[in-house]
Amino acid sequence: MKILVADDAKTSLTLIGTALQQLGHEVISASSGKEALELFKQDRPDLIILDVVMEGMDGFECAKEIRAISANDWIPIIFLSASVDDASIAKGIDAGGDDYLTKPFSQITLEAKIKAMQRIAEMRNKLFNMTEELRVLSSTDQLTGVYNRRQFERSLLERLSAAERHKHKVALMFIDIDHFKMVNDSLGHDIGDLLLRETAERLKSCLRADDLIARIGGDEFVVILSNLEEITTVEQAAKKLIQELSRTYKLKDHHIRVSGSIGVAIYPSEGTDKDNIAQHADMAMYYVKEMGRNNYQFFSKELSQKYLQQINLEQELKFALEKNQLSLDYQPICDLKTNRITGMDTLLRWTHPRLGNIASEVMVPIAEETGLIVEIGNWAFEQVCLQAKKWFDKGHDGFKISVNLSLHQILQENFLDLVRKIITETKVPPGLLELELTESTVITYSDKLKDTIAKLCELGISIGLDDFGTSHSSLTSLKHLPLSTLKIDKTFLENIPKDEKNCIIVKSLIVLGDSLNLTVVAEGIQGEEQYKFLKANACKQGQGLYLSKPVNPEAMEKLLETSVIKKHVQEKVS
Numbered sequence: 001m002k003i004l005v006a007d008d009a010k011t012s013l014t015l016i017g018t019a020l021q022q023l024g025h026e027v028i029s030a031s032s033g034k035e036a037l038e039l040f041k042q043d044r045p046d047l048i049i050l051d052v053v054m055e056g057m058d059g060f061e062c063a064k065e066i067r068a069i070s071a072n073d074w075i076p077i078i079f080l081s082a083s084v085d086d087a088s089i090a091k092g093i094d095a096g097g098d099d100y101l102t103k104p105f106s107q108i109t110l111e112a113k114i115k116a117m118q119r120i121a122e123m124r125n126k127l128f129n130m131t132e133e134l135r136v137l138s139s140t141d142q143l144t145g146v147y148n149r150r151q152f153e154r155s156l157l158e159r160l161s162a163a164e165r166h167k168h169k170v171a172l173m174f175i176d177i178d179h180f181k182m183v184n185d186s187l188g189h190d191i192g193d194l195l196l197r198e199t200a201e202r203l204k205s206c207l208r209a210d211d212l213i214a215r216i217g218g219d220e221f222v223v224i225l226s227n228l229e230e231i232t233t234v235e236q237a238a239k240k241l242i243q244e245l246s247r248t249y250k251l252k253d254h255h256i257r258v259s260g261s262i263g264v265a266i267y268p269s270e271g272t273d274k275d276n277i278a279q280h281a282d283m284a285m286y287y288v289k290e291m292g293r294n295n296y297q298f299f300s301k302e303l304s305q306k307y308l309q310q311i312n313l314e315q316e317l318k319f320a321l322e323k324n325q326l327s328l329d330y331q332p333i334c335d336l337k338t339n340r341i342t343g344m345d346t347l348l349r350w351t352h353p354r355l356g357n358i359a360s361e362v363m364v365p366i367a368e369e370t371g372l373i374v375e376i377g378n379w380a381f382e383q384v385c386l387q388a389k390k391w392f393d394k395g396h397d398g399f400k401i402s403v404n405l406s407l408h409q410i411l412q413e414n415f416l417d418l419v420r421k422i423i424t425e426t427k428v429p430p431g432l433l434e435l436e437l438t439e440s441t442v443i444t445y446s447d448k449l450k451d452t453i454a455k456l457c458e459l460g461i462s463i464g465l466d467d468f469g470t471s472h473s474s475l476t477s478l479k480h481l482p483l484s485t486l487k488i489d490k491t492f493l494e495n496i497p498k499d500e501k502n503c504i505i506v507k508s509l510i511v512l513g514d515s516l517n518l519t520v521v522a523e524g525i526q527g528e529e530q531y532k533f534l535k536a537n538a539c540k541q542g543q544g545l546y547l548s549k550p551v552n553p554e555a556m557e558k559l560l561e562t563s564v565i566k567k568h569v570q571e572k573v574s
Helices: 010-022 033-043 059-069 086-095 107-139 149-166 180-187 189-206 232-245 277-290 301-317 360-370 373-393 415-426 447-458 474-480 500-515 528-536 553-562 567-573
Strands: 002-006 026-030 047-051 077-081 099-102 169-178 212-217 220-228 249-251 254-256 259-267 295-298 326-335 341-352 356-358 400-404 433-438 462-468 485-488 519-522
Touching: 002 010, 002 033, 010 026, 010 107, 026 033, 033 047, 033 059, 047 059, 047 107, 059 077, 059 086, 077 107, 086 099, 099 107, 107 149, 149 169, 149 212, 149 220, 149 277, 169 180, 169 189, 169 232, 169 277, 180 189, 180 254, 189 212, 189 220, 189 232, 189 249, 189 254, 220 232, 232 259, 232 295, 259 277, 277 295, 277 301, 277 360, 301 360, 326 373, 326 553, 341 360, 341 373, 341 553, 356 360, 360 373, 373 400, 373 415, 373 433, 373 553, 400 462, 415 447, 433 485, 447 462, 485 500, 500 519, 500 528
Parallel strands: 002 026, 002 047, 047 077, 077 099, 259 295, 341 400, 400 433, 433 462, 462 485, 485 519
Antiparallel strands: 169 220, 169 259, 212 220, 249 254, 326 341, 341 356
16 A cells, blocks of 8 residues: 655654555655645555644644545545544544554554555445446446436536536437337337447447437437537538438348438527427427438427427327218229229328318328327228228229228237228128238338238238338338239329439339239329320329329219229320
8 A cells, every 4th residue: 555654753754654664555754744735645645644743734634634635535544643532533533534543553553453444445445436336327328328318317407507608509409210119019129229229329420529429218319519619510410310320220130221300409599498408309300200200400480380280280180080080082093004993092081170181191190100090090991891891782893992001000919800800890802902011111021020911911901012112121022021012102203204214213113013923003193194104114003193083982982883084094095
């Protein structure tokens, strides 16, 4: 041990110094309290022995000064005195001392006192280390290693207060992993956990050393950017994060593509203060998710108004089913050679008593976010079965009704039982039904998904792949899933035949589908040129406003009675 000894009596100082060296300790000698204090500041010993009676600064005063300098760094102090009474003991304890050694002392007593102080110091250090570990554990997210919600809340208050004092800006980012629940539900929590860990590492790689990253629950992360001078710094960081989160994740045997939605709030800025900055960042993130995900958005007053409208819609959608505000329309699918109706696409409608018709692109994301998509999807499937049975009983059987199936539905524990029950109760022929999966649904392809789809096919239900070409797992889906229909996404039909690249893509998809013995359906046929192009390139079926707009069940029944759509189209292009 390194031991500082202070005694203004040279004989006593030499005596105790020699004894300590014989015990194997390094000795730092001081002949006054002031000298001891200076040596303490320079050398930071492991133990201090102070003579009580010294000229100028005595041992008690010196101990007080030492304790004031190192309030959080405890070093044992032993007082050296010719006599010890109760008053001296009390004074020494108040001064910060830990033990007394009386003069004259034996080497055995000196050694015992030092060993006792060593043990106390070791126990205290262990306790300090344990406390520090607990502090770290209490502030760290155990899965990802970044800070947790508790530490985030503390740090946010500290950084906002510092920003107020020093007149600089703070940016708060709320980050949500898009489609994380799909990954977790379809591939399991182990893969979900790996995705969260990798996400945390990617966030750290994009940000500055003093930026704070925390996971506040589920797949939600937050980032605090402090000491900002230019808002462009935040924009650059957000763009970098979006790009990094969109890269393919290689997790065990899975290649997964997800993305991130980022909401940003700046303090101080118009409408944003220390009390609402977290709420505003959350609002901005929510808006990004509603607008299609995989982007970032800064909070604004206009956005706040849209957010509140969205929250109101969420609440009202919960009661839309029981208030009979939801309905289904049907858009015919036609054989492009004969214009004969071969099927129809089911479209969900929400007629709001005050707002009128709510677009499906607004309603469906809300249903997904709130978890209502399962209840609404199950209701829609039952309504389709009832309607198909009615038409079948009237002699209409040369068609299939397509209805979209969300991943949340198909991952229900009792999903297959529910399908069997509805088919049995409605007595609908399963061959009239086609369940459609979007590519974003099968992006997290798993054995569980494949098994469920195979069992649906065993019931006689067809499976179609919607929005083909818009995601990243197209060929994998075609290879592994028992599909009957391939729907070319409407975005590829835009500006056909003027857009040469879109023409090439559509031609290739038609050939691909035909080669795999799939029925190819082109979505979104808007005009005559698209119609003629698809016919010329042997696309079997199509749908879109040029053929027919979506109609209610009564109008659809009349179209089934004629069985042919837009006879004038045939006349125009023949």
